Amino acid sequence: MIELDAASVALPEDEGGRVLLSPTSLTLAERRVAIIGGNGSGKSTLARLLNGLVTATSGRVVVDGLDVARKGKEVRRRVGFCFTDPAAQLVMPTCVEDVELSLRRTVRSASERHARAMEVLARFGLEGLASQSVHTLSGGQRQLLALAGVLAAEPSIVVADEPTTLLDLANTRLVADALFGLSQQLVLVTHDLTLAAQCDRALVVADGAVTFDGPAPDAVAHYTQSVGA
Numbered sequence: 465m466i467e468l469d470a471a472s473v474a475l476p477e478d479e480g481g482r483v484l485l486s487p488t489s490l491t492l493a494e495r496r497v498a499i500i501g502g503n504g505s506g507k508s509t510l511a512r513l514l515n516g517l518v519t520a521t522s523g524r525v526v527v528d529g530l531d532v533a534r535k536g537k538e539v540r541r542r543v544g545f546c547f548t549d550p551a552a553q554l555v556m557p558t559c560v561e562d563v564e565l566s567l568r569r570t571v572r573s574a575s576e577r578h579a580r581a582m583e584v585l586a587r588f589g590l591e592g593l594a595s596q597s598v599h600t601l602s603g604g605q606r607q608l609l610a611l612a613g614v615l616a617a618e619p620s621i622v623v624a625d626e627p628t629t630l631l632d633l634a635n636t637r638l639v640a641d642a643l644f645g646l647s648q649q650l651v652l653v654t655h656d657l658t659l660a661a662q663c664d665r666a667l668v669v670a671d672g673a674v675t676f677d678g679p680a681p682d683a684v685a686h687y688t689q690s691v692g693a
């Protein structure tokens with residue numbers, strides 16, 4: 465459960481003070497929530513607020529009852545964040561080592577870490593690639609591996625910021641199926657309106673504000689009309 469209470473984001477005064485997200489209040493309890501809108505509208509800013517990658521300038525963000533500003537560490541443990549470019553999170557030489565890295569805080573024993581990492585890789589059909597270099601993976605495999613790393617830490621919420629933007633159709637389907645198959649709550653920032661329409665709820669962001677909030681097909685229609693498409 466995610467709650468925003470008049471949460472806003474603005475640049476510091478010495479950087480111009482521009483408002484990136486106007487005060488926003490909402491409660492997200494649906495299993496799959498999409499965030500859609502034009503380039504530079506504020507979608508990532510809103511998504512990054514949810515795990516403290518961006519700090520609210522005013523108001524509050526509360527995740528599973530935890531105030532993000534005060535309990536950042538605990539919140540980040542609960543909210544897994546998947547970046548558009550998996551290169552931002554894949555840092556180890558091989559696939560299995562990368563997933564093991566995500567487990568380093570929670571699982572002490574190296575052999576148990578390895579076993580758990582292999583289990584997570586198997587969930588995504590990546591077990592055959594365990595000892596392969598992350599640099600030799602396809603874009604879709606890399607995105608799946610990044611997601612596997614996020615899920616290894618057993619978050620209760622997954623925030624994915626344009627996870628299919630760099631992918632072709634087949635890999636988009638692969639990653640979308642993995643995301644939509646999650647048991648956790650999913651917050652999906654996307655330009656893929658077909659994916660967005662499959663969510664339980666969608667927010668449209670424009671000029672740093674949520675301009676529509678409702679059933680995903682209605683949000684997609686609202687956004688499409690607003691850009692005159």
Ligand SMILES: Nc1ncnc2c1ncn2[C@@H]1O[C@H](COP(=O)(O)OP(=O)(O)OP(=O)(O)O)[C@@H](O)[C@H]1O
Pocket residue numbers: 475484501502503504505506507508509510
């Ligand atoms: N740290 C920052 N410093 C200055 N400007 C920023 C910062 N972070 C975001 N912005 C600006 O805030 C606006 C919203 O950015 P944001 O990344 O949230 O947009 P977005 O909707 O996710 O865009 P896109 O679809 O292009 O990824 C943009 O104009 C961006 O340049």
